[in-house]
Amino acid sequence: MSSEGARPGLLLVLSAPSGAGKTTLAHRFRATHPDAVFSVSATTRAPRGAEREGADYHFVSAEAFSRLVAEGAFAEWAEVFGQRYGTLRSTIDETLRAGRIAIFDIDVQGGEQLHRAFPRDAVTVLIVPPSLAELERRLRGRSTDSDDVIQRRLAAAQAEVARGLSTYDYVVVNDELHAAQARLEAIAAHERSKRGGRADPGAAAAAAECLRHSVDVRAWAP
Numbered sequence: 001m002s003s004e005g006a007r008p009g010l011l012l013v014l015s016a017p018s019g020a021g022k023t024t025l026a027h028r029f030r031a032t033h034p035d036a037v038f039s040v041s042a043t044t045r046a047p048r049g050a051e052r053e054g055a056d057y058h059f060v061s062a063e064a065f066s067r068l069v070a071e072g073a074f075a076e077w078a079e080v081f082g083q084r085y086g087t088l089r090s091t092i093d094e095t096l097r098a099g100r101i102a103i104f105d106i107d108v109q110g111g112e113q114l115h116r117a118f119p120r121d122a123v124t125v126l127i128v129p130p131s132l133a134e135l136e137r138r139l140r141g142r143s144t145d146s147d148d149v150i151q152r153r154l155a156a157a158q159a160e161v162a163r164g165l166s167t168y169d170y171v172v173v174n175d176e177l178h179a180a181q182a183r184l185e186a187i188a189a190h191e192r193s194k195r196g197g198r199a200d201p202g203a204a205a206a207a208a209e210c211l212r213h214s215v216d217v218r219a220w221a222p
């Protein structure tokens with residue numbers, strides 16, 4: 001919670017279908033906000049590629065995860081693709097105490113839970129590519145996924161976007177990278193100044209254009 005004069009913390013929840021550009025945007029945001037930290041989730045899945053313990057995830061056994069659930073260590077957790085993932089309460093407490101920004105890379109159901117648990121501190125942002133066709137182009141461009149896997153990712157993307165479009169605070173269309181980055185920065189600046197009791201009219205106007213109901217997402221209509 002923020003107190004008069006202290007910098008207010010912010011829980012910046014980013015959700016997106018795979019391939020939308022969330023990782024790219026999150027890293028750019030972090031580079032321009034030295035006080036921002038990535039929330040490192042715990043997961044039961046095995047590390048992939050160059051992933052490192054403590055940096056990408058806390059990799060834990062199924063038993064250890066169940067213990068953490070029983071201890072109430074998670075602010076939210078969910079099963080995604082057959083593995084469990086959870087956000088540690090300790091990360092949130094430390095971020096808010098220090099008046100920092102925590103960036104969360106979690107799915108839409110997890111974002112909804114965080115929003116419910118921390119209504120004053122959490123802001124939810126859905127990142128979408130300009131269209132399903134563009135998402136398909138990016139997925140094909142970045143990976144060697146088979147057609148089958150790409151089709152499954154696209155179907156999952158449609159469901160995730162449809163849900164986020166009806167529950168998230170903001171929608172950032174990642175058409176041109178610099179423009180999307182500016183939108184995300186405006187949202188964070190506006191939400192932070194609001195919580196600190198200061199006005200930032202420029203950020204407020206830019207953020208307002210990203211409010212869920214203001215964004216034209218007809219390209220995502222089924």
Ligand code: ADP
Pocket residue numbers: 016017018019020021022023024025138141142174175176177180
């Ligand atoms: P995610 O983390 O959402 O899965 P990534 O950040 O890995 O997505 O981005 C997926 C691919 O799309 C990457 O190859 C990235 O370079 C590319 N990309 C990201 N943003 C844009 C953009 N605005 N325009 C074109 N390509 C983009």
Ligand code: 5GP
Pocket residue numbers: 041042045076077078080085086087105106107109110111
């Ligand atoms: P991946 O295995 O590709 O790293 O992540 C799979 C999915 O789990 C992604 O959609 C990611 O956003 C989501 N995820 C990662 N950590 C968490 C978490 O702590 N909570 C929830 N609800 N989802 C998470």
